[in-house]
Every structure is written in structure tokens, then in C-alpha cells.
Amino acid sequence: MHSSDSLPIQHNLDLKPYNSFGVSVIAKQFCSVTDADMLPAVFDHARSKNLPVLVLGGGSNMLLVDDFPGLVIHIRLGGVQCNKSSGLVKAGAGEGWHQLVLKCMNNRLHGLENLALIPGSAGAAPIQNIGAYGVELNQFVHSVGVYDNNRGVFNRLNGEECQFAYRDSLFKREDGAGLIITDIILQLHRDWQPNISYQTLKEQLGTDSPDHQQVFEAVCRIRTSKLPDPKKLGNAGSFFKNPVITLVKYQQLQQDLPQLPAFPATSENEVKIPAGHLLDELGWRGRKHGGAAVHNSHALVLVNAGNANGREIYELSCEMRRSVLDRFDIDLQTEVTILP
Numbered sequence: 001m002h003s004s005d006s007l008p009i010q011h012n013l014d015l016k017p018y019n020s021f022g023v024s025v026i027a028k029q030f031c032s033v034t035d036a037d038m039l040p041a042v043f044d045h046a047r048s049k050n051l052p053v054l055v056l057g058g059g060s061n062m063l064l065v066d067d068f069p070g071l072v073i074h075i076r077l078g079g080v081q082c083n084k085s086s087g088l089v090k091a092g093a094g095e096g097w098h099q100l101v102l103k104c105m106n107n108r109l110h111g112l113e114n115l116a117l118i119p120g121s122a123g124a125a126p127i128q129n130i131g132a133y134g135v136e137l138n139q140f141v142h143s144v145g146v147y148d149n150n151r152g153v154f155n156r157l158n159g160e161e162c163q164f165a166y167r168d169s170l171f172k173r174e175d176g177a178g179l180i181i182t183d184i185i186l187q188l189h190r191d192w193q194p195n196i197s198y199q200t201l202k203e204q205l206g207t208d209s210p211d212h213q214q215v216f217e218a219v220c221r222i223r224t225s226k227l228p229d230p231k232k233l234g235n236a237g238s239f240f241k242n243p244v245i246t247l248v249k250y251q252q253l254q255q256d257l258p259q260l261p262a263f264p265a266t267s268e269n270e271v272k273i274p275a276g277h278l279l280d281e282l283g284w285r286g287r288k289h290g291g292a293a294v295h296n297s298h299a300l301v302l303v304n305a306g307n308a309n310g311r312e313i314y315e316l317s318c319e320m321r322r323s324v325l326d327r328f329d330i331d332l333q334t335e336v337t338i339l340p
């Protein structure tokens with residue numbers, strides 16, 4: 001058992017290295033958690049000092065707008081165990097997502113190839129149910145280990161209990177507010193067939209029967225050609241979700257935008273449309289606001305083009321959102337979590 005007194009608390013720490021936008025904000029207190037058993041004491045400490053709490057993983061899907069007047073809990077729980085015969089893979093929440101994909105492939109456990117190069121930690125992956133090139137994480141989630149801060153207990157939730165949806169899960173909602181992810185267990189397979197349903201991926205591959213390595217390499221090529229590397233140019237991937245609209249609304253939009261693509265949504269009466277197309281139509285690509293900019297190769301990605309602060313990135317996103325609402329009557333929802 002850990003006590004509050006023995007916690008490695010740092011004071012007035014700049015969070016610049018801890019968020020992929022690379023914006024500088026100061027956390028009043030900061031504590032790296034390297035052992036799940038530290039969590040009860042960390043929360044006790046925050047309660048006793050009356051500090052609000054921010055749980056941070058890889059910081060790759062978060063926009064920090066202002067200094068944080070509370071305790072940042074940085075999840076650094078490591079460890080990966082691959083069981084080759086059952087296909088079950090357990091990863092500590094602080095493991096890097098891409099490293100996990102590589103480790104699974106090296107153990108000949110497949111399914112995650114399409115999710116290669118997604119920035120962030122394994123523990124953050126279920127929060128927004130990461131997805132790319134026709135595959136979503138929820139297809140592989142066996143269970144998620146959590147510390148339930150409301151009840152002060154450790155628990156394990158199965159896939160259904162996580163309530164996964166498009167870039168959404170229980171962990172993003174009020175019901176899941178007190179749940180801190182400590183590990184994930186994925187069910188992978190040795191004989192998994194590659195998924196090449198995504199058109200761009202199919203075109204990039206040039207074969208209908210690729211092996212896992214070819215899919216992995218093609219996904220890496222597409223991502224690196226379109227999406228900026230956060231280590232070189234601060235960003236958090238897609239800033240907005242792709243909107244889900246009714247078929248009727250889609251037909252109306254097509255009169256204005258005949259080239260607008262549509263992808264299947266959960267309901268038959270709805271489709272998902274690329275927000276990047278709407279933003280391109282409004283000429284957002286490459287536009288700047290202070291140190292913030294819209295990426296030159298992808299209108300859905302906001303970047304820190306040089307010493308941007310969180311407010312500039314936030315203001316730019318508000319302008320983009322407003323222009324889409326004015327022109328297309330669609331209110332884009334952010335994919336990135338904005339704080340405060």
C-alpha cells in the first residue's frame with residue numbers, strides 16, 4: 001500500500017513534453033504513476049488538498065488551453081504479455097500504442113496492422129475507441145482493467161460494458177468519469193485475415209491478397225504521407241469527428257457538393273461524411289491563426305506551426321466549426337478533448 005507522503009509529486013511543471021500539440025501550460029502538481037497500487041493514494045492526496053484531477057496518458061488527443069490548477073496524474077503503467085496460443089495480449093495502460101502493434105505482429109498475433117502508427121498510449125486507445133482504415137479497436141477488446149475512483153476499487157470491464165461507439169466509449173461520458181484505465185486485454189488471432197475494405201488502403205496495396213506485413217507497411221505509408229508526425233509538428237490527429245447525418249441531409253448537400261463521399265453509419269438512414277471535405281470546400285487547408293495552422297495535406301488536422309498556445313489552436317478550431325455550421329448547417333463535434 002502506498003501513502004500520500006511517499007508520492008513523487010512535482011510542482012509547477014510545464015506540460016509541453018506531455019502533450020502532442022506541444023503547447024506550454026503549467027500544472028500546479030504532477031505525479032507519475034508507475035504502479036497501479038499508487039492510484040488510491042494519489043486520489044486521496046488530491047482530495048485532501050482539494051485539487052481537481054487530470055488523468056494524462058500519451059497526451060495525443062488533448063488540447064490544453066490554460067494552466068491546470070490541480071494535480072495531473074500521468075499514467076506510466078508498463079508491461080506487455082502475449083499469450084501466443086490463446087491470442088490474448090495484456091498491455092499496461094502506459095505502453096505506447098504503436099510499440100504494442102509491433103510486439104503483437106512479432107508474436108504473429110494479428111488484427112492491429114490497420115491501427116499502426118496511431119500516436120498515444122494503449123490505455124488511451126479504448127477511451128476514444130481508436131480507428132483507422134476500416135478497423136476499430138472495439139473489435140479486439142477482451143476487457144479493460146480500471147481503478148474506479150468513485151468506489152475506491154479495482155475492476156475489469158468487458159467490451160460490452162465499455163459501450164464502444166465511433167470515437168466514443170463509456171470512458172468519455174459522465175458515467176465513466178471516475179474510471180482510470182490501468183490495462184487493456186485484447187483478443188488477437190494467428191489466422192486473422194487482413195482487412196483491406198478501406199478504398200485508399202486497397203489502392204495503396206495493389207494486390208487483393210496482401211499479407212499482414214504488406215498491410216502494415218501500406219498503412220504506415222498512407223499515414224506518413226497525409227498526417228504530420230507529432231514529434232516534428234505538434235498535432236492531435238483529426239481534430240473533429242466525421243459527422244453522421246441523415247440520408248435526406250446528405251442528398252441536399254450533394255446538390256452543393258456533388259463529389260462529397262459517404263460512408264456507412266450504424267443506422268441505415270444515416271451516413272458518415274468526411275469533415276475534411278467540408279473544410280476543404282471552405283478553403284481551410286493551410287490557413288493560420290497566430291502559431292496555429294490547418295495542416296497543408298489534411299484539412300481535419302490542426303497543427304502547432306510554431307510556438308502556438310492552446311488558445312490560438314482553440315480559436316482556430318472555433319472559426320472552422322462556425323464556418324461549417326454557417327455554410328452547411330452541420331455542427332462539427334471535436335474528436336480531441338479540450339481542457340478546460
Ligand code: EPU
Nearest residue numbers: 132133134237238240241242274276277280297298299300
Ligand atoms: N478529405 C478531403 N480533404 C481533406 C481530407 C480528407 O476532402 O483535407 C476527404 C476525401 O474525400 C477523403 C476522405 O476525406 O477521401 C477521407 O479522408 P481520410 O482517409 O484521410 O480519412 P478521414 O475521414 O479524414 C478518418 C479518421 C482518421 C483515420 C482515417 C483513416 C476520424 C475523425 N478520422 O479520417 O483518424 O486515420 O479516417 O481511417 O474519424 C484520428 O482519429 O485522429 C485519425 C487520424
